[in-house]
Amino acid sequence: MTQKFNVGDSVQFVYNNEHFVGTIKECPIRKDWYKVLRDDGGTLSILEHSLAPAPALVKVPQFVADYIEDAKKGVYNTLAAAFNCHTKNWDVSSWLQNFDDLDGLDYDKAYKNQELFARAWLDGYTVEKEQLYYVKMPFLTWNEDSVDLETNWAYLQHGARSGETRMAATNKEFPSNDFKSRLSEKTIKAIDERYWAFAVPVEEENKK
Numbered sequence: 001m002t003q004k005f006n007v008g009d010s011v012q013f014v015y016n017n018e019h020f021v022g023t024i025k026e027c028p029i030r031k032d033w034y035k036v037l038r039d040d041g042g043t044l045s046i047l048e049h050s051l052a053p054a055p056a057l058v059k060v061p062q063f064v065a066d067y068i069e070d071a072k073k074g075v076y077n078t079l080a081a082a083f084n085c086h087t088k089n090w091d092v093s094s095w096l097q098n099f100d101d102l103d104g105l106d107y108d109k110a111y112k113n114q115e116l117f118a119r120a121w122l123d124g125y126t127v128e129k130e131q132l133y134y135v136k137m138p139f140l141t142w143n144e145d146s147v148d149l150e151t152n153w154a155y156l157q158h159g160a161r162s163g164e165t166r167m168a169a170t171n172k173e174f175p176s177n178d179f180k181s182r183l184s185e186k187t188i189k190a191i192d193e194r195y196w197a198f199a200v201p202v203e204e205e206n207k208k
Helices: 062-073 077-082 088-097 105-122 187-189 194-197 200-205
Strands: 010-015 018-030 033-038 043-047 058-059 125-127 133-143 147-156 165-170 198-199
Touching: 010 033, 010 043, 010 088, 018 043, 058 105, 062 077, 062 105, 062 125, 077 105, 088 105, 105 125, 105 194, 133 187, 133 194, 133 200, 147 187, 187 194, 194 198, 198 200
Parallel strands: 058 125
Antiparallel strands: 010 018, 018 033, 033 043, 133 147, 133 198, 147 165
């Protein structure tokens, strides 16, 4: 008989009228019985017909994940309370409402983010990888060999601890990642929103 689940599979089940999500730890311990490690750390022996594949985990930004974890440990430890009190966190509030300073509210995207939040709270989540950027600005130098102006590049350097910033020039002969700070959109705009016009994705720049 082919077993339905394997060690490491994510499953969901109802036990004592409560819904649980867990991971198959051992199978089978006896005919049709599986040992399941619950997300809260407990283990149970569950019949195969009582188990179902767990829903795929949604991806949320790191700041949403942080908010969920903090809320579950604090006074806003229910989905309704956490959702209703999101205005205490501007980043989460903006994400849930999909609010843009220029375009206002995008209701379709807001509904999708609110559904993601609920699924992340109830079923768990993974943290989406944050897109990072270089701030790359052109400057002109005189090339004695070609007797002409040529374009070179300077990259923004940002000290995470000191908060100090400066533009550091590199050149075509000696390119180096040491001259470049990998920064999130939020960090770039916090330094100076005008830098955002010169942001290039790290992956795109590293292909060159």
